[in-house]
Amino acid sequence: MAAKRLLDVDESSSHEKDCREPKRRRSTSSIAAVIGEVARMRSLQSLCSALEPMLRRVVNEEVEKGFTQRARISRPLPLQIQAQEPSNFELCFAKKLSLPVFTVSILEDEYNNPLQLILLDTRGNQRVRTTLPYPIKIEIVVVDAEFARGECENWTSEYFDSRIVKERTGKRPLITGDDVVVTMRDGCVSIGGLTFTDNSSWIRSRKFIxxxxVVPGSICHGIRIREALTESFSVKDHRGELYKKHHPPLLNDEVWRLEKIGKEGVFHKRLTIEGVNTVQDFMKLWVVEPTRLRTILEMSDRMFELTIKHAKDCDLGNKHYMVRGGYYTVFLNPICQVVGVTLNGFPYSTNDLNGVQMGHVENLVKNAYAHWGSLEEVDWFVQENSLLQNTN
Known part of the structure; x- marks a missing residue:
């Protein structure tokens, strides 16, 4: 019996031990799983920490690239097809600008008159002067010469505003005058007294427009009026005006105002020595003794032609002169050209004179050139009418 009890006790103890072993194994495996999970989490966290800077850099680069492409695509272009502002009206300068342009000098048109702005209706591919039933407030501004007009000249107001040139830091407004802002009525307005305060050499294009x-914010009843633009031009410091050529030249201009004759240059000095001081002196010598003029200048043929062409643009005015000799009376314009001849009181065309008669006329012309200061001035309008009456 005792042996049986010992056996039962041993079996019972063995059974309890067998029951406890799986629990111990399950507990041990659970702890190992937790430890493994923790280790994996720490490894993943370390990996994320290592990847984070690289991921941030890649994301930033892609975002910046996207913004750059978007900005390039959406940049306001003068010919942008989308978001166009349809306009049937445009401002226009009536005449071209007088060139060259110098600082401080008043801006004028090519005929030396105040600038004039007009309003045009561009419907139907035509440009016709028009008016609006209300006044328009207009501002004069300066635009960079790199302004892209495009083939259809249909730029947006945003693009135009982006090309406006402002004064340099510390300088006065780039363009000044009483008419920087004007009011247009009846489709037309004059603009006078405008001057540049700075040259154009400091911008990349070296030219202005x-x-x-229309003044931003002014009332236009929702109508888009396209801006007026001149051709591009350089603005030089007013010191250069002292040496500028006149277009057209005047009779009493100093001779160096002509093209290819520089002030105090070789040609100028040669002419001065010969008593040719003004444009009128130059033209008289060219009419009477062209060969002598060529000898004095010693210019190339091309340069001489350009100088003569410029001089011939001169306004001769209304003065005329008379020289007598024997039976002949010769009438001359201010540059010693023959405009009329009478022989024994009867008018003749130079084409009607024979060789001997023409020789007398030429001698009288040379004498008139040599004694120009003593010639008799005449009223050519009256004299011409008298000659016509004698012809009839």
């Missing part, structure tokens, strides 16, 4: 726009 004079422009006119």
């Amino acid at each position: 004079l422009a006119a726009r």
Whole structure:
């Protein structure tokens, strides 16, 4: 019996031990799983920490690239097809700008008159002067010469505003005058007294465009009026005006105002020595003794032609002169050209004179050139009418 009890006790103890072993194994495996999970989490966290800077850099680069492409695509272009502002009206300068342009000098048109702005209706591919039933407030501004007009000249107001040139830091407004802002009525307005305060050499294109726009915020009843633009031009310091050529030249201009004759240059000095001081002196010598003029200048044929062409643009005015000799009376314009001849009181065309008679006339012309200061001035309008009456 005792042996049986010992056996039962041993079996019972063995059974309890067998029951406890799986629990111990399950507990041990659970702890190992937790430890493994923790280790994996720490490894993943370390990996994320290592990847984070690289991922941030890649994301930033892609975002910046996207913004750059978007900015390039959406940049306001003068010919942008989308978001166009349809306009049937535009401002326009009536005449071209007088060139060259110098600082401080008043801006004028090519005929030396105040600038004039007009309003045009561009419907139907035509440009016709028009008016609006209300006044338009207009501002004169300066635009960079790199302004892209495009083939259809249909730029947006945003693009135009982006090309406006402002004064340099510390300088006065780039363009000044009483008419920087004007009011247009009846489709037309004059603009006078405008001057540049700075040259154009400091911008990349080295040229400006004079422009006119409707003052932002002014009432136009929702109508888009396209801006007026001149051709591009350089603005030089007023010191250069002292040496500028006149277009057209005047009779009493100093001779160096002509093309290819520089002030105090070789040609100028040669002419001065010969008593040719003004444009009128130059033209008289060219009419009477062209060969002598060529000898004095010693210019190339091309340069001489350009100088003569410029001089011939001169306004001769209304003065005329008379020289007598024997039976002949010869009438001359201010540059010693023959405009009329009478022989024994009867008018003749130079084409009607024979060789001997023409020789007398030429001698009288040379004598008149040599004694120009003593010639008798005449009223050519009256004299011409008298000659016509004698012809009839």
